[in-house]
Amino acid sequence: MIRFLAALCTAASLFIASPAAAYWEYGHGLVARIALNEVRPETRAAILALLAEGDRLETDECPIDTVELASIWADCIKGMPDRYGYASPWHYQNVNICKPFDLGPPCEGGNCVAAQVERNARLLADKSLPTSVRVEALAFLLHFVGDLHQPMHAGDMADRGGNAVDAHYGLIPETNLHAIWDGYLAERSFTTPPGGPEGIVTGYSRAELDGFKAGDVVDWSREMWTVSKDYAYPLLLDADPCDAEVERPVLSQADIETLIPVMRVSAVKGGMRLARLLDEALIDGTAPRFRRF
Template identity: 65%
Template sequence: MMRWLAGLLAALGLAFAAPATAYWEYGHGVVARIALDNVRPETRAEIRRLMAQDELLQTPTCRIASIEDAAYWPDCIKRLGDRYAYAFSWHYQNVNICEPFDLSGPCKDGNCVAAQIERNARLLADRELPTRARVEALAFLLHFVGDLHQPMHAGDKGDLGGNRVDAHYGHIKGTNLHAIWDGYLAERAISTPPGGAEGLLSGYHAEEIAAMAGGNVVDWSREMWAVARDHAYPSLLDRDPCAGDVEEAATLSEEDVDRLIPVARESVVKGGLRLARLLDEAIVEGKAPPFRRF
């Protein structure tokens, strides 16, 4: 009901509808759905076979009944505390937008989202592994590609991905830059007609879709880092975001949101198409990025 209401409000042009489920569910689910709709039939069949064995994960409070559930699973298991605490830093990479792009520090020892995308693609591609390991790798891969394509997971100013940047989203007071991109803006962008996985893709030609699926995890990291630098932070400022910290909570206006919706929508589409390519390569071709030190 809440998701339907959010879509209706967007369709009517009402500003600043609150997020129904926010990026950590809705955004991840749409990225994964775009991927599932665009993989090869044999890839889709293997994904469903793996998801059907989610009981092997032994996480009864975080079950996988759909591709959306699988994409949300790595966030769901955070509530299990110490059991998966080692994975907390895998969801993001705080690359400073005010310095030259460099993953070597944020990705030291593989503890960043880019490294974990490649690692889990390798695990998924390895059919010699126990099924449980591949089910877990599938869920992590679905989720982490979505995380990377939320720009505040890819670039920041030493402020925990914008969590320390106080902001207002229209009449919604007391939020922050990260929450805006994770929830309020994501919900508005994805649900704006034509919304959902099919609607988001409808605005692109086949040649554009093929081009957006290209590149590697470093290319995607740099691209999303640039979105944080060129769009996310400047949306709250009337100056260079690296000229100093925001002293007071700024307000994202309706005009700002209108400018950012296409940026956010394109990021979701790119995430879904790139995820589809990784899934096809890992599952059908047994191919994945080689190990690297960033």
């Protein structure tokens, strides 16, 4: 496992990904690196100082030596269910796209990604807490903002975020809608030139990038839910997603070309918003107030 993560670290630094795990590893690392490039210098120094304390988490098989590795720590620890099984529902919220947008039911008890983005921002901002708590909060925050900006973690049709929707991705058979967005489509979108954390932001003006930082987790959740509703399901099914019965549909090349800019801008928004949260928590000492969704 350690050898695998060392290889992953090298791959993340080069931003090379395999389609099967492109968003889980490559996409999360991309969002986190966009944020690290965007934050204030003093925020960057604070992030690196906390990452240097990663041994305090005592998760040797899931190190957080780099921002890329830290961004996938929350997925890595799924292999430690006795310690971290409680965190499994925190990666998604799956608001039904066929009903009015409502975070209340999926966020009951704070068990959704939006609630956990805010919770971990608050923990990170509280300098009275033990360093280990703040290091863990940083790792969770780096990951969960990425999850929030993967639309299949935000909207679904009571099908486990598209995991139960069998599909073809072009000529690739035997996959599902969630895997397409987590893997094949993510890899294609983030490597399409100009790719990587620097290249992917070049298509946006400074005013646009700053504008992406506006809003809060409810706004961002609704936005990604809308992407799921307006793009992910309709393009795959070629029909109204709430009134369609299609067996193993095919996402065509034309559909993929339509979705690439949608996925790219979602990742850029995630990076900008993560940067804002990190600046606020680590330097300004501010974070979202506790709320009930």
